[in-house]
Amino acid sequence: MAHVHEKVTFDGTGGRLSGTLQIPDTAPRGGVVLAHCFTCSKSLKVTRGLATGIEDGGYAVLRFDFTGLGESEGDFADTSVTSNIGDLEAAARFMEDRGLGPCAMVGHSLGGAATLLAAGTVPTVRAVTAVAAPFNPDHVRHLFAEEDVDRALASGRVTVKIAGRPFQISAEFFHDLERHCSPERIAALGRPLLVVHGTADRVVGIEEGERIFAAARQPRWFTAIPDGDHLFVQPRHAERAAAAIVTFLDTVL
Numbered sequence: 520m521a522h523v524h525e526k527v528t529f530d531g532t533g534g535r536l537s538g539t540l541q542i543p544d545t546a547p548r549g550g551v552v553l554a555h556c557f558t559c560s561k562s563l564k565v566t567r568g569l570a571t572g573i574e575d576g577g578y579a580v581l582r583f584d585f586t587g588l589g590e591s592e593g594d595f596a597d598t599s600v601t602s603n604i605g606d607l608e609a610a611a612r613f614m615e616d617r618g619l620g621p622c623a624m625v626g627h628s629l630g631g632a633a634t635l636l637a638a639g640t641v642p643t644v645r646a647v648t649a650v651a652a653p654f655n656p657d658h659v660r661h662l663f664a665e666e667d668v669d670r671a672l673a674s675g676r677v678t679v680k681i682a683g684r685p686f687q688i689s690a691e692f693f694h695d696l697e698r699h700c701s702p703e704r705i706a707a708l709g710r711p712l713l714v715v716h717g718t719a720d721r722v723v724g725i726e727e728g729e730r731i732f733a734a735a736r737q738p739r740w741f742t743a744i745p746d747g748d749h750l751f752v753q754p755r756h757a758e759r760a761a762a763a764i765v766t767f768l769d770t771v772l
Contacts, residue, residue: 529613532605533593538583547579550620552610554630558681560589565750572761579619596687599695600656607637632656648713653723654730657696705734711771713740715760717747
């Protein structure tokens, strides 16, 4: 029997969110909510690669577009880390309504930082994985020139280019970054944690993953992907990351 890839929608913080629900051909061993990176989408190669590897390991996976990105409704300029947390909570409710948990949350890059903040608020989440994630959400500020930040704070929003694409970033986005205290939330997470990071990540250095690991007070694992970059451009790197996640889930669930 072929794996099922179902297009789904559910309510998020700024309208209907678009997702792809991947279900293995045998009874799922659990459900996983997968969060993509900043200004990315559920269709990004690394997101699809991780989802496929986790699905092949026997778990149902929901990858979805955050508000204002990909095929989801809403205005990206109105989004923030707080809205990302709300979208993750909505994704978890969707999985629960479908009888699929979730038993785990996995987040890549800024999606990983949001996952670390969101997972502690969802009772059904029993395991967390941060992939190439920064220790604090405000790490994303390095993507912006100081003059762009100043213009956003002065005028309310600014248009910037990220990976060659224009995005409107609001002053509220930058204010919101300062509201989240990741060290305290990581220490209080109360769930097994896996940190996955590439040794050649030049966007979010591996020392960020090491700081997440050091802050954790729950059972924790760290997997370094040799020569892996931030987006795991080489398929073998995403495959290795997904295999580590499946082994982790098999161990703790």
